[in-house]
Amino acid sequence: MTAGTGGAVVASDRYQIDPERPLPEYDEGSSRAFAATDLRDGGSGVYAILPDPNLPLRLTAITRLRRIDNVNLLHTPTWDVVHWPTEGRRRPVIIVERPKGQRLFATPDARIDPFREEPLVRRLLQPMAVLIEELTYAGVVHRNIRAENLYFDGTEIDRAPIMLGECVSAPGGYRQPIVYETIECGMAHPAGRGEGSVANDFYALGVTAAFLLAGRNPLAGLSDEAVIAEKLSKGSFGALLNSARIPSALIEVFRGLLNDDAADRWSLEQLQMWLGGRRGTPKQQIRPSKASRPLEIGGHPYLTARSVAEALSRHWDEALNLVQAGTVDDWLRRGLADEDRIEAVNNAKEIDEGAETINDTTLTRICFALDPSAPVRMRNFRAMLDGIAMLLACRYTEEPVRADFVTFVRQRLIDYCLGVNARLRPDIYRLAGAFDRLAPSIARDDIGYGIERALYTLSPSAHCRSPLFERDYVAELYQLVPALERLAQTRAGALDTLVDRHIAAFVAARAKAPITPELRALRDAKDHFDFALPAARILAIAQDEGMSSAAPALCGVVATMLEPALERFHNRNTRDAIRSRIKEIAATGSIHALIGAVDDHETLLIDDEMFHVAADEYANTEQRRERLEYERKNRVSISRMVSSQVASLLSGTIATVAVLVTILVKLI
Amino acid sequence: MTDATEKGNSPPKRRIGSIFLWLLAAAIVCAFYESILLLVIGMIPTGIALALDRSQHKDQARSVGYLNFAGCLPWAVDFWVSGGNLDRVFEIVGDPLVLAVMYTAAATGWALCFILRPFVAAYLAVAVDYREGQIKKRQDELVAEWGEEVRDGIAESAEAEAD
Numbered sequence: 001m002t003a004g005t006g007g008a009v010v011a012s013d014r015y016q017i018d019p020e021r022p023l024p025e026y027d028e029g030s031s032r033a034f035a036a037t038d039l040r041d042g043g044s045g046v047y048a049i050l051p052d053p054n055l056p057l058r059l060t061a062i063t064r065l066r067r068i069d070n071v072n073l074l075h076t077p078t079w080d081v082v083h084w085p086t087e088g089r090r091r092p093v094i095i096v097e098r099p100k101g102q103r104l105f106a107t108p109d110a111r112i113d114p115f116r117e118e119p120l121v122r123r124l125l126q127p128m129a130v131l132i133e134e135l136t137y138a139g140v141v142h143r144n145i146r147a148e149n150l151y152f153d154g155t156e157i158d159r160a161p162i163m164l165g166e167c168v169s170a171p172g173g174y175r176q177p178i179v180y181e182t183i184e185c186g187m188a189h190p191a192g193r194g195e196g197s198v199a200n201d202f203y204a205l206g207v208t209a210a211f212l213l214a215g216r217n218p219l220a221g222l223s224d225e226a227v228i229a230e231k232l233s234k235g236s237f238g239a240l241l242n243s244a245r246i247p248s249a250l251i252e253v254f255r256g257l258l259n260d261d262a263a264d265r266w267s268l269e270q271l272q273m274w275l276g277g278r279r280g281t282p283k284q285q286i287r288p289s290k291a292s293r294p295l296e297i298g299g300h301p302y303l304t305a306r307s308v309a310e311a312l313s314r315h316w317d318e319a320l321n322l323v324q325a326g327t328v329d330d331w332l333r334r335g336l337a338d339e340d341r342i343e344a345v346n347n348a349k350e351i352d353e354g355a356e357t358i359n360d361t362t363l364t365r366i367c368f369a370l371d372p373s374a375p376v377r378m379r380n381f382r383a384m385l386d387g388i389a390m391l392l393a394c395r396y397t398e399e400p401v402r403a404d405f406v407t408f409v410r411q412r413l414i415d416y417c418l419g420v421n422a423r424l425r426p427d428i429y430r431l432a433g434a435f436d437r438l439a440p441s442i443a444r445d446d447i448g449y450g451i452e453r454a455l456y457t458l459s460p461s462a463h464c465r466s467p468l469f470e471r472d473y474v475a476e477l478y479q480l481v482p483a484l485e486r487l488a489q490t491r492a493g494a495l496d497t498l499v500d501r502h503i504a505a506f507v508a509a510r511a512k513a514p515i516t517p518e519l520r521a522l523r524d525a526k527d528h529f530d531f532a533l534p535a536a537r538i539l540a541i542a543q544d545e546g547m548s549s550a551a552p553a554l555c556g557v558v559a560t561m562l563e564p565a566l567e568r569f570h571n572r573n574t575r576d577a578i579r580s581r582i583k584e585i586a587a588t589g590s591i592h593a594l595i596g597a598v599d600d601h602e603t604l605l606i607d608d609e610m611f612h613v614a615a616d617e618y619a620n621t622e623q624r625r626e627r628l629e630y631e632r633k634n635r636v637s638i639s640r641m642v643s644s645q646v647a648s649l650l651s652g653t654i655a656t657v658a659v660l661v662t663i664l665v666k667l668i
Numbered sequence: 669m670t671d672a673t674e675k676g677n678s679p680p681k682r683r684i685g686s687i688f689l690w691l692l693a694a695a696i697v698c699a700f701y702e703s704i705l706l707l708v709i710g711m712i713p714t715g716i717a718l719a720l721d722r723s724q725h726k727d728q729a730r731s732v733g734y735l736n737f738a739g740c741l742p743w744a745v746d747f748w749v750s751g752g753n754l755d756r757v758f759e760i761v762g763d764p765l766v767l768a769v770m771y772t773a774a775a776t777g778w779a780l781c782f783i784l785r786p787f788v789a790a791y792l793a794v795a796v797d798y799r800e801g802q803i804k805k806r807q808d809e810l811v812a813e814w815g816e817e818v819r820d821g822i823a824e825s826a827e828a829e830a831d
Contacts, residue, residue, distance in 0.1 A: 572812070572815060573813065614814045615814075615818050618807060618818050624799070624803055628803070631796050636789070639785060639789035645727045646788060647780035647784050648727040650731075650780055651732075651735050651776075652731075654734070655737060658735075658738035659737075662742050663745065666745040667745075
């Protein structure tokens with residue numbers, strides 16, 4: 001990202017965004033739209049979305065959507081993290097192709113001229129079927145199909161093609177009004193609806209088609225709970241289209257797309273066959289069995305197991321009492337008389353056989369046993385199985401949400417759900433495996449583990465929530481070191497730590513190389529230096545794997561933190577040499593090289609050996625000094641002894657000479 | 669068992685050797701008793717020096733003995749060359765000049781010990797000061813290069829030795 005002229009912001013070195021020119025007509029919930037220009041191709045119209053920074057983006061979808069070139073889809077060429085001048089912080093932005101026309105529905109409760117059968121099929125169902133097919137092949141579930149997210153690709157609204165808007169600025173299904181969601185996804189918190197599958201897209205397409213056919217929202221004015229209650233009692237088809245005049249030719253496609261049983265809902269093949277002209281008998285959905293007498297919860301009567309489960313979850317404290325008192329059991333046996341449900345509920349209770357009172361976990365199981373296709377619900381934590389992680393990611397700052405998530409994992413509620421519902425998608429089973437593998441990490445409170453580890457492992461797009469990045473945005477590993485580099489450039493002296501629980505967990509979850517030894521070292525660190533070296537290693541891994549650019553300011557901070565490491569070298573010359581080398585290496589910005597200089601095991605070993613040699617030499621000199629002191633104190637006796645020795649030597653020499661001379665003289 | 673056997677074996681060998689040496693010495697004394705008497709009388713100062721010198725290596729006695737022997741040798745050689753008997757020995761040692769030379773030589777050896785003493789003392793003082801300076805310099809170099817903790821190596825080594 002670079003700063004453009006006049007305060008404009010440039011994303012991906014190509015798209016200039018004007019923060020002073022909002023485009024409210026393209027706003028999506030808490031995401032704001034701004035005018036943007038493609039600097040390389042002024043003719044292509046684009047705009048920028050500034051998403052809610054608390055919501056994870058669908059980064060994988062952005063990458064995959066680039067492969068799709070469909071005229072009925074608004075393209076999202078790129079995303080970037082930019083400095084947003086009006087807030088003085090960095091924010092993610094998404095660049096979106098700008099449609100040539102307006103939205104079909106400006107608001108959820110807008111009214112338009114109803115679509116007739118032929119335009120509905122030609123302008124909506126056919127192109128959307130092709131688009132959904134391409135999305136499926138690209139591995140993307142749109143999860144944002146709705147009438148308000150459709151745009152005319154031109155000003156002639158009677159003829160212009162219809163384009164589907166973006167789907168990446170928020171988690172899948174998050175922005176969908178409840179009417180567009182299946183009954184079970186509608187019961188979940190918007191953040192917990194999960195990525196879902198193409199079946200969710202087909203359902204949303206069916207609802208969208210119902211909107212266009214009616215020219216309005218058929219369930220306008222109803223609250224979210226009322227919408228669900230309406231769908232539960234009449235089925236989605238009945239709730240949306242009972243009061244509408246549907247052309248007979250369209251009944252089959254609506255019944256197919258709006259089937260509340262995901263297994264029986266139309267697939268792409270069936271829709272394509274219908275669009276190709278093959279017609280069948282509209283299939284009536286099997287309605288759930290009703291009890292002979294209602295169960296009253298929260299002052300309202302409920303007749304089906306699904307509606308009872310939903311009502312119990314919405315009136316939690318009352319539900320605990322009802323279950324404890326056996327009222328629910330009684331209703332199941334005498335009112336509903338559904339043996340399978342009765343057995344499932346009993347099994348749910350038997351898991352906590354020793355408990356005297358019904359607790360939250362048991363009630364969660366009971367609700368799921370009553371409606372296995374529904375989300376898992378525990379008080380305010382309501383999520384589809386594939387939405388649990390996203391709910392945690394979106395509402396991480398709420399302590400009750402974190403506590404409920406931990407309870408889910410510790411009580412192995414996901415395993416229970418898999419045992420109860422045998423009709424889950426294969427990706428749900430893989431997800432359950434991920435939770436199983438994560439359970440030991442969540443149970444540990446050490447740095448790099450715990451709930452932070454779960455957050456970043458289960459939600460690959462969740463941004464790092466370290467307080468260090470309060471004014472930045474780090475969602476992918478390659479962004480971590482540059483973010484710290486920016487921090488180091490502005491706050492070098494004030495930084496006393498570079499790796500906290502969030503950063504450690506973020507790298508542990510995203511890096512390919514395991515950092516278990518470094519995490520262990522962080523856990524066992526006794527002082528600041530003990531912490532600094534493994535922390536630096538973690539950042540080096542992040543820099544190498546993320547192929548991040550050089551970070552000289554960060555290296556300077558790391559070098560300062562690692563200064564105590566030089567104390568490990570005894571030799572002062574070696575310390576000075578390493579200190580100089582550190583300064584040079586820090587300027588290159590490679591953390592890995594910096595650590596190599598500070599933590600050079602070979603040099604340490606040699607230094608230690610030479611130190612012992614020096615210490616031995618010093619000890620030796622002390623002994624010699626003590627010896628000299630002894631000699632000084634006993635100089636008299638020593639000089640006497642030495643002089644006697646010298647005299648003896650001299651005497652011997654003289655005597656030898658004298659003897660030789662004598663012998664020579666006498667004998668010759 | 670082996671030690672006991674060895675102990676049992678060695679004393680007899682040593683005893684035999686020692687007896688042989690004594691017998692040999694006795695034979696020499698009997699054969700050369702005149703020369704030995706001459707040397708004994710001439711090296712009386714050496715005997716005294718040996719008795720008085722308490723040092724381990726008897727350096728003072730050696731100093732006296734070497735020169736004492738050198739002083740006795742001319743007359744001993746004369747005696748051996750000219751042949752002689754006991755009367756000749758008494759004739760030699762009866763000459764005051766001869767005894768004076770012999771004993772003066774011994775005295776010279778004794779005097780050397782005392783004359784050299786101050787010179788040796790001065791040299792030792794200078795040498796000690798110089799060596800102490802060198803040691804201090806080297807210690808300062810080690811501390812400058814390795815820090816104060818290099819001194820602690822002494823304590824660690826002492827502890828290691830004690831262990």
